Amino acid sequence: MxxxxxxxxxxxxxxxxxxxxxxxxxxxxxxxxxxxxxxxxxxAVERIPFDQLDTWAFDPRTGNLGHTSGRFFTVEGMRVREGGHEVRAQPIIHQxxxxxxxxxxxxxxxxxxxxxxxxxxxxxxxxxxxxxxxxxxxxxxxxxxxxxxxxxxxxxxxxxxxxxxxxxxxxxxxxxxxxxxxxxxxxxxxxxxxxxxxxxxxxxxxxxxxxxxxxxxxxxxxxxxxCMPFALPDDPDAVGRGAFGAALVRSYQDAAPSGRGFALHTQSDLLSWFTEAKTRCEWTGRLVPLDEVAPRTGTAAGTPAGWSRDDHEITDAGGRDFRVIAVEVAANTREVTGWKQPLLQPHGQSRAAFLTRAVDGVLHLLVRARPEYGLLDQVEMAPTVHLLPGQDLDDVAEPFLRELLRSGAVTSHYDQVLSEEGGRFLNALTRYQILEVDESFPLDVPEHFTWVTVRQLTDLLRHGHYLNVEARSLLTCLYSLC
Known part of the structure; x- marks a missing residue:
């Protein structure tokens, strides 16, 4: 490396x-x-109705929203089935x-x-x-x-x-x-x-x-x-670093020749855990015409998936997920100074947090194997807590995490609101957090979680499809704490 x-x-x-x-x-x-x-x-960015998109249009056969060149991206439908039943249907960006x-x-x-x-x-x-x-x-x-x-x-x-x-x-x-x-x-x-x-x-x-x-x-x-390789200070006990900083520096350091090194689990164990998590994912997703998921309001098809489309937006009936809108853009510093395009606008703010704990003086992160319907390989490693817009602590499935976050019994080392992809999403914000728990927090965790060192994760980033984008963002933020 x-x-x-x-x-x-x-x-x-x-x-x-x-x-x-x-x-x-x-x-x-x-x-x-x-x-x-x-x-x-x-x-300048101004919202416009769909019929003013000029170089974008809804396909009359499928309802998919795409560019007249056939390039850039399309807004299509997605359906997900698990155990013979449909568990999710939504619009999705296909690029x-x-x-x-x-x-x-x-x-x-x-x-x-x-x-x-x-x-x-x-x-x-x-x-x-x-x-x-x-x-x-x-x-x-x-x-x-x-x-x-x-x-x-x-x-x-x-x-x-x-x-x-x-x-x-x-x-x-x-x-x-x-x-x-x-x-x-x-x-x-x-x-x-x-x-x-x-x-x-x-x-x-x-x-x-x-x-x-x-x-x-x-x-x-x-x-x-x-994904960038870098050198780190080699003295975890430098003056002013503190216990968390020292444990973090050790978490970045090379593994010892024994293979396990500073980590609670070997890299082979980590990869086997991840492979096992992917084999437990039994749902299947597929693209479908947008009209099947979000038909135009007033059509005979109705809104079986809870989504609909009118002249100004594609939206879900509950108002918790997101909507797709159209905008007109003026930008004098871009390759073209003006254009029109669709954008996905989430309802509310996401949240992504890594729980951390020192184990024998080495910081470990609690990583989750998280399925997401649009991922190429279905499952990637994600932050301990990953809530989408419209979700709150009630949506944290694991009681031990839900109760911990509600109690506030953590030490916060990082807490910032950062933006997601501005070329496709409008005002998509995520609250990123790095939280430390004490030694009373259990090392024995449910099967879709595991404890890893920072070095184990950075080594995996030499390859694709191991860490999701929120986990990668948090690793960059974590480096600022060294």
Whole structure:
């Protein structure tokens, strides 16, 4: 596993000027630059009825909502059966093409820096967020929209691309996407990298520090960062680190030659537990025409699945899940300066939390094997608690977790609200938490849970379809606590 150079603290990189022809920023200078990007603005997102989507339309045969080019994505129906009975039916986004989420990294004065972008997405609650160097669907970077090219794309694809450090397919939200994957990449540049407008160099520590601010580092940046190899401080007992910090550093360290090392379970045991969890998943999902799930209001089909469509939205009868709407977008910093598209808008806020516990001085995370209907392999490792919009603590199935969270008998080390994918979801927010329990919390847990070290999870991220996107986001947030 390649390790990259990284300072031990977020404030290590002071202001540097004109290195390699570019101005590099201190943290204070970054926030000044960020405020300028916000003021530059020029963005507008307005809701419109479906019939004003122009290049999008409902297929008269299926009711599926798609682009006239046949590219980008479609909104279709999904039905799920278990034990001979239908257990779920809903609209879902089908985006079979694989996009690129990529970060260019480069060393300046022996310190690794990431090339990050201030990127506007129509669904972002605050319009622009800090994004990877490249964040583009295949339809975008092949210019189906007939707009400008994707900046820095040549550093990730083609014969002259930069040195690849990370290249792995990872899933996205299985509750809202049908089997969606994106290519998560990190490339190392050794030559000059011209700095384009709306891009900035930040140290890896500075970027991860920004996870401590609500809605600043976007979901795509978080998932790439979770897959990035890095070096960590090797002294868990350094002054000022505290018991939690020391246990966390040990959780990142290499396993001992015995195989078990610092972990409660071996990596082989972990993989066997995960395989067993997947074999217990007995439901089957399939795509169906949207009209079967969300027929137009007033049609003879009625609304057997509890969903319906009118001129302005596709929505569920209970108002707890989400709705699909249409928007018109103006954005002077994007490849095209204006467009129209559908967006999925969740009702309420999600919640994702890892429970942590020190075992013999090594921090362990309580991981859940979580089925999601839209995942390619049905089950991935997820945070201990993972609630979708419209759910609350009453929806936590396990009494030992429900009672713990209600009692508040935890120590909170991280608690921020972060945005999900702004290109497909409108104002989709998740409360991310890292919570510590004491030694009275049992190590013996139900079969769909297991205790793991951080190193065990980061090793799995060299491969796709092990950790879901919420777990990957939390791993990036966890690093900021070292």
């Amino acid at each position: 390649t390790h990259v150079v990284e300072p031990g603290a977020a404030g290590h990189a002071a202001a540097r000027w004109e290195a390699d022809g570019h101005r590099l920023t201190s943290s204070a200078q970054f926030h000044q630059w960020w405020d300028e990007r916000l003021r530059a603005g020029g963005f 079979p093409e694989i996009g690129i989420l990529g970060i260019v990294v480069k060393e300046f004065d022996g310190v690794l820096h990431c090339l990050m972008q201030a990127k506007m997405e129509p669904g972002n609650v605050n319009t622009i967020q800090l994004s990877p160097t490249v964040q583009a669907t295949r339809s975008n970077f092949t210019r189906v929209h007939k707009g400008g090219g994707t900046q820095y794309l040549e550093r990730f694809v083609g014969p002259d691309r930069d040195q690849v450090l990370v290249d792995v397919l990872q899933s996205e939200q299985g509750a809202w996407f049908w089997r969606k994957r994106n290519r998560n990449m990190v490339v190392l540049a050794t030559g000059d990298v011209p700095l384009a407008e709306n891009f900035v160099w930040l140290t890896l520590a500075q970027v991860r520090e920004l996870t401590r601010r609500d809605n600043l580092l976007n979901m795509d940046a978080r998932t790439v960062l979770s």
